[in-house]
Structures are given as C-alpha cells and as structure tokens.
Amino acid sequence: MTAQLEAEDYRNLLVSALPPAQDADTVDPTLFNLFTPDSHRLALHVDTTVVRGGRGVGKTFWCRSLLDDQLRDVAAEEYRIERLRKLRVSPGYGSRLAPELYPGAGELASLVDGGVRAYDLWNAVLLVALGQPELAGDLDWSERIAWVQAHPGARDRTVARADREAQDQQITHLILFDALEHLHRDRALADRFVAGILQLALEMRLSTKNIRCKIFIRPDMFDGALLHFPDASKLTSNAASLQWTTANLYGLLFHYLGNHETIESERFRSSTGPWGQHAGRHLLPLTLLGDEKVQASVFSKLAGPYMGANYRKGITYTWLPNHLMDGVEQVSPRSFLNALNMAVDETRGKYASHPYAIHHEGMRRGVQEASQTRVNEIGEDMPWVPTVIKPLMGQQVPIEQRLVLDLWHASDLTSALRKEADRVKSGGNATEVRTGPRYPDDHLRLIDELIALGVMRRRKDGRIDLPDVYRIAFSIGRKGGVPKVQS
Structure with missing residues (x-):
C-alpha cells in the first residue's frame, strides 16, 4: 500500500510541479501542461471564429x-473533435517574430x-499563408x-483554388490570430487593424468552405473593433469565451500535481486514483476533474x-477562487496558480512546521500578490483604469455611487x-498598449x-463594489477583507 503524503511531501510536490510565475510569452504548451477543460471545447471548434x-x-496557450x-x-482525441486532425494551420499574427508570415510591430x-x-x-x-508565389521570398x-x-483578381483566384484544393484533400486551412494587443500602441489604430482581421475572417466564413480564421482576442478589443466594422456583429453568434469554473481551476492544479515525474506525484496519483493515461500523460479521474x-x-x-x-473563517476550497474573482465572476488560471505559488x-x-502544505496566511499573501499583478496588467492594457480608480484610494467598499461620482x-x-489622451497622442511610452474609456x-x-x-x-442596493483582485492593490478597504500589502 502506498504511503500517504505528509505536509512536507505535498509542499515539495507543489514547489516542483507548479509552473513558476508566468506569462503567456514564456510558457509553451507541452504534453504535460496541456489541460483540456470541457468549458473550452467550443473555442477549439474549427468553425468558431472569435x-x-x-x-x-x-x-496564447x-x-x-x-x-x-x-x-x-491530443486535443482532437480528448475533445472528440475529429476535424482538428484534418487541419493545415498557419499563424496570421502573434507575439513571436515571424516577418516572413506577418509584419512585426515596428513594420x-x-x-x-x-x-x-x-x-x-x-x-x-x-x-502568404495560402502560398501565393509572388509574395514569397525576402519582400517588405x-x-x-x-x-x-x-x-x-489574382487574389480571388488564389483563395478559390486553395479552397478547392483543401476540399479535395478533405482538410481545412486554419489561420490563427493572437496577441492583438501588440498590434499598435494607439488603441484607435489597433481597433482598425482588428476590424480588418474580423472583416477578412467573416469573408472567409461566408465565401469559402475550407478556409477559416480563428481570432484570440480580449473582449474589450472585440467590442472596440465592432465600432469600426458594423458587420463584425455577425461573428458574435458563434463566438466562444475561455472561462474557468472553480472545478476547472482545481482540475488544472491536480493535473499539474499528477503529471510531474517525482515519487510524490506518483503517490499523489495513487491516493486519488484511478488515473488514466493518454499520449504519455496522466489523466485525472472524473471525480477529481469535475466533482x-x-x-x-x-x-x-x-x-x-x-x-x-x-x-466561520472560510472554506479553503472556495475562499481562494472567490477572492481572485473579478466583477464578472471570472478567475484566470494564471492568477490562481501564481497565488498558490506565493x-x-x-x-x-x-x-x-504547519501541519498542512499551505498555511491560510500564505493563501492571503497569495491573493495580495495576485491583486498587485492584476492591477499591473490592467494598467498596461488600459492605462486609464488606474487613473479612474486613483481618486477612490483610501475609501471602503461597498461605496455609494454618489460618493464615487463626487470623488x-x-x-x-x-x-x-x-x-492621458493628449500624452498618448504626443507619443508617450511606445512599449505600452494605449486605450481610453469610451465616455470620459x-x-x-x-x-x-x-x-x-x-x-x-x-x-442590488445600488452601491458600488470592487472585487478583491482589484481592490487590494488599489488600496481600497473592505471591513474584514484581505488587507493591502504593507510595503
């Protein structure tokens, strides 16, 4: 019989198995970190454009x-999407330099x-993705x-020919667009670039059978592009959202713990099994995946x-996702895993000497760190948000809407x-992604x-609240809530 893991065993497993503090550009997908939550199945469908x-x-993952x-x-097998096996995939835009396939930010x-x-x-x-010979080689x-x-005319003939060839080969040519926040530091121009991608994607959907685009995009950028491209609303009917339930988040955690090649990982699987196997990786029992x-x-x-x-102090299982949840009740797995790391x-x-691998004060510290990271991220994506929240610093939520307006x-x-808008127009910091509120x-x-x-x-009573994942780092209080990190 396999020995049960002690606190230090679990701690060692968490340290070795959890990915380090991460961002999308530094973590590549592998067989061992590929996790396939049911809620993402629609996003992987070939005909899901947005x-x-x-x-x-x-x-990006x-x-x-x-x-x-x-x-x-692997995704085709686990999601039961056979068409994923019959694809020719090309990048249309991404964070990595590929000047032969798409222009970089400078160009x-x-x-x-x-x-x-x-x-x-x-x-x-x-x-270029379809192999137009006149566009090959070292061209600007x-x-x-x-x-x-x-x-x-040559463009139309190339698209039609590629569509017929894909039909004959019984494949779909899929072109992927990601990292659209890096298109241009001026948000208005970035929105127009996105609108151009959406326009092309819609055209391929309506005029071809076997050429498709898939666009990975932040919701605010999609909404902004709609302002520049009226017909883009037609793409919302089959759009998917990458959402994570509480069960998904813990399933991801246990997937990491069960797929690390250590004795602790093996003992973890034995104590929570039976686990399955596919493509050289361990698959969670259904109960551990969704119960x-x-x-x-x-x-x-x-x-x-x-x-x-x-x-009365809170249940650990629900406490962590509840305090990482934003105002639309979403938790990012990156915040979740980084909070656990901390x-x-x-x-x-x-x-x-704590009898468990994780102390509850450690979890509070993890939420504080996740809040600071999230505020830094939204400051990069939308620099106007910290400008808007700054006048509320020192207040306590929930707060009357009238007081917010007065402040x-x-x-x-x-x-x-x-x-802020004038600074953007005059140049600002070219490394930042620029945007502004629609109705300043x-x-x-x-x-x-x-x-x-x-x-x-x-x-429901009309008062305004801020979720902890923003509130803490913005130095806004809540009676009995997780406090701001003291520097």
Whole structure:
C-alpha cells in the first residue's frame, strides 16, 4: 500500500510541479501542461471564429497548441473533435517574430504611417499563408500589400483554388490570430487593424468552405473593433469565451500535481486514483476533474479545510477562487496558480512546521500578490483604469455611487483623462498598449464600462463594489477583507 503524503511531501510536490510565475510569452504548451477543460471545447471548434478571453485565461496557450501537430491531435482525441486532425494551420499574427508570415510591430507602425488599409494588409497575410508565389521570398510587407492591391483578381483566384484544393484533400486551412494587443500602441489604430482581421475572417466564413480564421482576442478589443466594422456583429453568434469554473481551476492544479515525474506525484496519483493515461500523460479521474466535493476533500489535505480555526473563517476550497474573482465572476488560471505559488513560498518561509502544505496566511499573501499583478496588467492594457480608480484610494467598499461620482468630480477626473489622451497622442511610452474609456465625460457610463470590464460591480442596493483582485492593490478597504500589502 502506498504511503500517504505528509505536509512536507505535498509542499515539495507543489514547489516542483507548479509552473513558476508566468506569462503567456514564456510558457509553451507541452504534453504535460496541456489541460483540456470541457468549458473550452467550443473555442477549439474549427468553425468558431472569435475566441474571447482576458489576460491569463489561455488564449496564447491554445493558439500555440493548435500550431503543434502533436498537441492538436491530443486535443482532437480528448475533445472528440475529429476535424482538428484534418487541419493545415498557419499563424496570421502573434507575439513571436515571424516577418516572413506577418509584419512585426515596428513594420506595422510604418505601414500605418504610409496609409495602408488594414483589410489589404491582412489579405496579404492570407495569401502568404495560402502560398501565393509572388509574395514569397525576402519582400517588405509594403511590397506584398502593393501586389495584392494591384491584383485583386489574382487574389480571388488564389483563395478559390486553395479552397478547392483543401476540399479535395478533405482538410481545412486554419489561420490563427493572437496577441492583438501588440498590434499598435494607439488603441484607435489597433481597433482598425482588428476590424480588418474580423472583416477578412467573416469573408472567409461566408465565401469559402475550407478556409477559416480563428481570432484570440480580449473582449474589450472585440467590442472596440465592432465600432469600426458594423458587420463584425455577425461573428458574435458563434463566438466562444475561455472561462474557468472553480472545478476547472482545481482540475488544472491536480493535473499539474499528477503529471510531474517525482515519487510524490506518483503517490499523489495513487491516493486519488484511478488515473488514466493518454499520449504519455496522466489523466485525472472524473471525480477529481469535475466533482467539487471530491476536489474540496483533496485540497483540504493540502491546505486544511478552513481559513483559520473553523468554517466561520472560510472554506479553503472556495475562499481562494472567490477572492481572485473579478466583477464578472471570472478567475484566470494564471492568477490562481501564481497565488498558490506565493502561498507555498510564504508557508515554507514563515510556517514551515504547519501541519498542512499551505498555511491560510500564505493563501492571503497569495491573493495580495495576485491583486498587485492584476492591477499591473490592467494598467498596461488600459492605462486609464488606474487613473479612474486613483481618486477612490483610501475609501471602503461597498461605496455609494454618489460618493464615487463626487470623488471623481473633486479630482477633475475628466481633465486627467484628457491629459492621458493628449500624452498618448504626443507619443508617450511606445512599449505600452494605449486605450481610453469610451465616455470620459459621462461618469455614469464610465461606471458601466468599469463594470463590463470586471473592475467594478453594482450591488442590488445600488452601491458600488470592487472585487478583491482589484481592490487590494488599489488600496481600497473592505471591513474584514484581505488587507493591502504593507510595503
């Protein structure tokens, strides 16, 4: 009989199996970290054109997985999507430099300055993916685009021929677009680039049978592109969202713990089995994958059942995702895993004799760290959000909506947002992604925009709340809530 894991065994397993603090550009998908939650199945369907998701939910992970023949085959088997085996996949845009396939950020900026239409640019990318011989070789993208503009008939003939060839071969040619936040630092121009991609994707859907685009995109960027491309709303009917339930998050955690080649991982599988196998990796038992009661029982062996002496302090299984959830009730797996990493580090450093692998104070520290990371991320994606929240620092939520409006008025928020917009127009920091609220002069609609982003939420009594994943790092209080990190 396999010996049960002790606290230090679990701690060692967590340290070795969990990925380090990560971002999408540094973690490549592999057989061992490929996890296939049921909620992502629609996103992998070949005819799903738009895949929406915020930071850290898996957009780049899935994009790169689809580009890998072996991982795509695994996904086809586990999701029962046979068409994934019959694809020819090409990148249309991504975070990695591939100037022979699509222009990088620097060349894109110069193309914009030259007045290039986004639709012409993406048509050139499409034709390169389809093997247009005149666009091969060491050409500038301005030359490729000029050729496309001068030969509209040749473009149509190439698309039609590629569609027929794919039909004959019984495959689909899939072109993937990811990392669209890097298209241009000026958000208005980025929106036009995205609108061009959406326009091309819709055309391929309507006019071909075997050429498809899949666009991994943040929800706010998709909504912004709709303003520039009225017909893009037709793409919403089959759009998918990368969402993570509590069961999905813990399934991912247990997948990592069961797929690390250590004796602790083997003992973890033995104590929670029976596990299956596929493509050289271990598959969770169905109960550990989707039964929250079973998951809670297993997690209580790692972190104890309660966030303190008893249940009144909170149940560990639900406490962590609840405090990482944004205003639209979404938790990113990146935040979840990074919070657990910090929780283990804090436990090892301060509570090494604790009878469980994770101390509840470590979990609180993990949430604090996750909040700071999330606020940093949204500051990069949407620099106006910290500008809007700053006047609320020091307040306590839930807060009356009238007080929010008064604080914004007293701080002359509209002028601050205009200065931010002027700084963007004058150049600013070229490494940042730029955007602004749609209605900087209408503060009521600004609240609604923050609610849509998940930064705020409105309670039934009308008061405004901020979820902990934003509140803590923004130095806004809550009675009895997780405190801000003291520097």
